[in-house]
Amino acid sequence: MNFAVLQFPGSNCDQDVVHVLHNVLGHSATLLWHKEHSLGDADAVIIPGGFSYGDYLRTGAIARFSPVIEAVQAFAADGGLVLGICNGFQILCEAGLLPGALIRNRSLQFRCEHIFLKTVTTDSPFTNQVPADKLLRLPIAHGEGCYFADEETLAGLRANNQILWRYVNAQGEPTEAANPNGSLDGIAGICNQRRNVAGLMPHPERASEPVLGSADGRLVFESLIHALETRVAETAS
Amino acid sequence: MKAKITITPKQAVLDPQGKAVQNALAHMGYNSISAVHVGKYLEIELTGADREAARKQIDDACHKILTNPVIEDYRFEIE
Numbered sequence: 001m002n003f004a005v006l007q008f009p010g011s012n013c014d015q016d017v018v019h020v021l022h023n024v025l026g027h028s029a030t031l032l033w034h035k036e037h038s039l040g041d042a043d044a045v046i047i048p049g050g051f052s053y054g055d056y057l058r059t060g061a062i063a064r065f066s067p068v069i070e071a072v073q074a075f076a077a078d079g080g081l082v083l084g085i086c087n088g089f090q091i092l093c094e095a096g097l098l099p100g101a102l103i104r105n106r107s108l109q110f111r112c113e114h115i116f117l118k119t120v121t122t123d124s125p126f127t128n129q130v131p132a133d134k135l136l137r138l139p140i141a142h143g144e145g146c147y148f149a150d151e152e153t154l155a156g157l158r159a160n161n162q163i164l165w166r167y168v169n170a171q172g173e174p175t176e177a178a179n180p181n182g183s184l185d186g187i188a189g190i191c192n193q194r195r196n197v198a199g200l201m202p203h204p205e206r207a208s209e210p211v212l213g214s215a216d217g218r219l220v221f222e223s224l225i226h227a228l229e230t231r232v233a234e235t236a237s
Numbered sequence: 238m239k240a241k242i243t244i245t246p247k248q249a250v251l252d253p254q255g256k257a258v259q260n261a262l263a264h265m266g267y268n269s270i271s272a273v274h275v276g277k278y279l280e281i282e283l284t285g286a287d288r289e290a291a292r293k294q295i296d297d298a299c300h301k302i303l304t305n306p307v308i309e310d311y312r313f314e315i316e
Contacts, residue, residue, distance in 0.1 A: 058305055065302060094305065101307040103246075106253045148250055148308060182251065 001228045003029040004042035006072075006088075008052035008063045013085065013205060017048045020208040025221055034066040043228050044081040045072055047088030049141075049203060059102060059144045060090035069095055081125050081224060082197045086142055089189070089199030097197045098190060099157065100149030106182025110143040114214070115180055117188055117202060118168040121161050124191050125227030126198040129219050135172055136165070136216040138202035140180055145201040147183035147190075157190055165189035165200055238283040240295045242303065242313040245276035250308045279303065283315075291315050 003021050007014045014031060021029035032039065034052075039045060052063035063069065069091070076082050076097055084092040092098040105111060117136040119127050130136070149157070157163050165188040169178040174186045181201070189200025204217025246252045252274055259273040281298075283291050292315055304311045 057303070061302060061305065093307075101305055103250065103308055104253055106251060108253050108257055146251065146253075150249065150307075182253070 001027045001043045001225055002041055003027060004032045004039050004045045005029050006034065006045065006047050006068055007031045008034045008050065008066065010052045010054055011048055011050035011087070013049035013087075013203065016203075016205040017046050017085070020205045020218070020221060021046075024208055024218070025225065027225065032068060034063065034068045037067045037071055039068075039071050039075055039080075042075075042080075044083070044224055045075060047072070047082070047084040047091055048205070049086030049088060052087055052091065055087075055144075058094065060087060060092075060094040063087075063091045064094040073097065076192075076197050079194070079196050081227060083126060083220075083224060084197075084199035085203060085205065086140075086145075086201055089201055090144065092197060092199045098192055098199050099153045100147055100190070102144050102201070103146045103148050104144050105142070105146050105180070110141075111145070111180045112139075112141040113180065114139050114207075115188075115202060116168050116170055116172070116178065117165045118172055118174070119165055120163045123161060124164055124195050124198065124223075126189075126191065126220060126223050127164055129223040129226050133172075134216075134219075135168065135170070136202075136204075136219065137214045138204055138207045138217055140202045142181070142201055145181040145183065147181075147185075147187040147201075149184065154184060156193075157187075158185075160193050162190050162193065162195075163187055164191055164198060165202070238285070238288065238291055239316045240279075240281040240283060240291065240313050241316065242279040242281065242295065242299060242311060243276060244279070244299075244304050244309050244311045245274050247308055247310055276309075288315050
């Protein structure tokens with residue numbers, strides 16, 4: 001498969017995402033500068049983490065108006081798969097491709113540690129390869145990862161099964177201590193109603209090889225690849 | 238002309254920064270403070286003399302990029 005990995009001034013996880021997709025999983029991954037107007041022949045788009053435009057104004061606020069995001073809007077409107085990681089999640093919320101917003105962590109601390117995630121539903125192109133009862137151990141590194149949405153939006157997310165991942169403790173329980181940023185409902189990642197755009201604060205690309213202490217992040221990328229291969233098979237038949 | 242824009246977190250949104258400042262103030266003995274909200278202040282210099290056009294432009298910019306309506310409120314004046 002062909003992945004486009006977006007690159008903004010201040011992105012810093014772009015090379016890690018390319019490394020995992022290309023060297024670990026054997027797929028093609030191309031870096032795409034934020035001034036590009038086209039995604040080329042990309043099958044899916046990854047918006048990586050970092051501090052696009054220095055997080056000026058609000059996280060993701062300026063990146064959201066870059067030319068490449070216009071192309072991503074059109075790609076998503078056509079049903080294309082888009083995954084935003086950390087700053088990528090913030091950009092997708094600012095762009096209106098995902099509901100809600102990510103605000104300052106409730107503790108005011110920048111949290112940089114490994115957390116546990118419960119995959120709430122495997123019914124999405126981003127979670128289909130995650131075994132039902134498996135907790136994912138992934139790193140987080142953010143100061144603005146507290147998910148916020150109004151009551152109506154939250155109710156919609158629950159009703160449509162759009163919450164993909166929640167922070168839990170090592171036993172899989174959604175405790176307050178296990179929630180590193182104060183996100184409402186312990187939300188770590190969501191998808192849109194159409195289920196083709198998703199975002200999460202933790203970094204699967206930093207935990208996709210055993211040498212890094214966890215390879216659980218691979219499951220997220222393998223889910224995406226599985227979803228894309230299923231699409232190709234369906235188109236061919 | 239100059240636009241002076243004040244951006245504040247919406248009432249319903251958690252404002253940990255405001256809370257931390259409030260706690261610090263209470264700790265210092267400022268005990269008649271019931272709430273603190275930390276926001277942003279922007280000054281934008283404008284060319285031209287049409288106040289109404291400027292107002293419209295700033296309002297549009299506030300809505301589109303300068304604030305996030307999910308989490309923030311804004312008000313501004315043109316001078």
